[in-house]
Amino acid sequence: QFNHVPSKGDADAAAALMGGHVDLIAVTPGGWSSLVQAGRLRLLATLGEKRTRRFPDVPVVRETEYGVVHLTPLGLAGPKGLTPEVVAKLHEGFRKAVEDPAFIARMDEMENAIVYQGPEQFTNSWARYYVEEGERVRRFLSK
Numbered sequence: 001q002f003n004h005v006p007s008k009g010d011a012d013a014a015a016a017l018m019g020g021h022v023d024l025i026a027v028t029p030g031g032w033s034s035l036v037q038a039g040r041l042r043l044l045a046t047l048g049e050k051r052t053r054r055f056p057d058v059p060v061v062r063e064t065e066y067g068v069v070h071l072t073p074l075g076l077a078g079p080k081g082l083t084p085e086v087v088a089k090l091h092e093g094f095r096k097a098v099e100d101p102a103f104i105a106r107m108d109e110m111e112n113a114i115v116y117q118g119p120e121q122f123t124n125s126w127a128r129y130y131v132e133e134g135e136r137v138r139r140f141l142s143k
Helices: 010-018 029-037 084-098 101-109 119-142
Strands: none
Touching: 010 029, 084 101
């Protein structure tokens, strides 16, 4: 049985774990990778679709009875009522940034997959994901 303890982000969650305030955390690869490599944290499982290159002996949760995959998506939000022209300009700028070799290398270093989606596709996939993950969490909690 788990109690959810919210944190302000990966760094706070990792500090709480290393300080003995919590027994387990779920954070993005950028929040655990260097700490695991330094021997400061023990990686129990990852939430991606496949095992990581640097930690191939660590299972993914997908391999368990729960079958959960969580890909650490990043999205941008703006105030309601942004004009289509502003949304298009932001979309184009961020699409170019995601294609930058330095960004790609950094994401690869953190073992974060890059799946770029435009505004409409991202909105639709998140709406679907929210419902699907909610159902998975309810099933998980009912076990």
